[in-house]
Amino acid sequence: MARNTATKAASPSLDTKSRPSRRRGLDTFEIILTTAGELLAEVGFERLTTNLVCQRAGLTPPALYRYFPNKYALLKELAHRLMDAQDKAVLAWIEAGGTQSSTLEESVAKNRDLQKQINAITRAFPGGDWILRALRALPVLQEVQTASRDSVAATLFEILRADNPGIDENRLRTATRLTTQMAYAATEMVLEEPDQDEDQINEEICWMVALYYDHLTSGGAPRKG
Known part of the structure; x- marks a missing residue:
C-alpha cells in the first residue's frame, strides 16, 4: 500500500496550473509555449528543460511555474x-x-x-x-x-x-x-x-x-x- 502511494506521488502532474485572463498573463503564457516549441525543435524533448525555456524567453522560473509545473505539462499543452x-x-x-x-x-x-x-x-x-x-x-x-x-x-x-x-x-x-x-x-x-x-x-x-x-x-x- 505504501509503495503504491509513493508511486502515485512521484508521477508528474501534466495539468496546466492556471490559465491567464489578463493581457499580460496571456502574453507570458504564449511566450512560454512558443519558446518551448522552438526549443523542442532544436534540442528534442529529452533535453528540453524548464530552465532552458526560461533562459530563452527571458523569464524567471516562478513566472513559468505559475502556469506549468514541469516540462511535461508544457509538452501536453x-x-x-x-x-x-x-x-x-x-x-x-x-x-x-x-x-x-x-x-x-x-x-x-x-x-x-x-x-x-x-x-x-x-x-x-x-x-x-x-x-x-x-x-x-x-x-x-x-x-x-x-x-x-x-x-x-x-x-x-x-x-x-x-x-x-x-x-x-x-x-x-x-x-x-x-x-x-x-x-x-x-x-x-x-x-x-x-x-x-x-x-x-x-x-x-x-x-x-x-x-x-x-x-x-x-x-x-x-x-x-
Missing part, C-alpha cells in the same frame, strides 16, 4: 494545440464533402489533399515532429493523441453510418479508428524520415484507406464503374 489544429482541418474537410466520392480515384484524391494538409500543419507547428515523438514515446502523453483519434473517428463513424444504412456498425466503428490511426502513422513517417518520398507515402496510405472503405461499404463486392 503543445500536444493539445497540435491535435486541435489537425482535428479542425479534418472536420473542415468532412464538412466540405471529403467523404463523398463517386470513384476510387476521387476518394484517393480527396484523402490525399487532407493528408497533405495534416502534414503541412504538423510541419509548420513549432516542434511538431518532436511532439509526435513525445506522444508516441511517453505513456503519460499518449492519451492526448488517443482522445484526438477517437474524436475524429467518432465523427467519421456518424457520417459514414448515415451514408451507408445497413452497414455493420461494429466493423465501421473499428474501421474509423484504424484508418485515423493509420493516417497519424503516415504523418509521423513523413516528418520523422525526411529522406522518404512524401508524395509516395501519401499516395499509398490514401489508396489503402480508399480501398478499405470501398470494400467495407460495398459488402465486399467491387465497386462498379
Whole structure:
C-alpha cells in the first residue's frame, strides 16, 4: 500500500496550473509555449528543460511555474494545440464533402489533399515532429493523441453510418479508428524520415484507406464503374 502511494506521488502532474485572463498573463503564457516549441525543435524533448525555456524567453522560473509545473505539462499543452489544429482541418474537410466520392480515384484524391494538409500543419507547428515523438514515446502523453483519434473517428463513424444504412456498425466503428490511426502513422513517417518520398507515402496510405472503405461499404463486392 505504501509503495503504491509513493508511486502515485512521484508521477508528474501534466495539468496546466492556471490559465491567464489578463493581457499580460496571456502574453507570458504564449511566450512560454512558443519558446518551448522552438526549443523542442532544436534540442528534442529529452533535453528540453524548464530552465532552458526560461533562459530563452527571458523569464524567471516562478513566472513559468505559475502556469506549468514541469516540462511535461508544457509538452501536453503543445500536444493539445497540435491535435486541435489537425482535428479542425479534418472536420473542415468532412464538412466540405471529403467523404463523398463517386470513384476510387476521387476518394484517393480527396484523402490525399487532407493528408497533405495534416502534414503541412504538423510541419509548420513549432516542434511538431518532436511532439509526435513525445506522444508516441511517453505513456503519460499518449492519451492526448488517443482522445484526438477517437474524436475524429467518432465523427467519421456518424457520417459514414448515415451514408451507408445497413452497414455493420461494429466493423465501421473499428474501421474509423484504424484508418485515423493509420493516417497519424503516415504523418509521423513523413516528418520523422525526411529522406522518404512524401508524395509516395501519401499516395499509398490514401489508396489503402480508399480501398478499405470501398470494400467495407460495398459488402465486399467491387465497386462498379
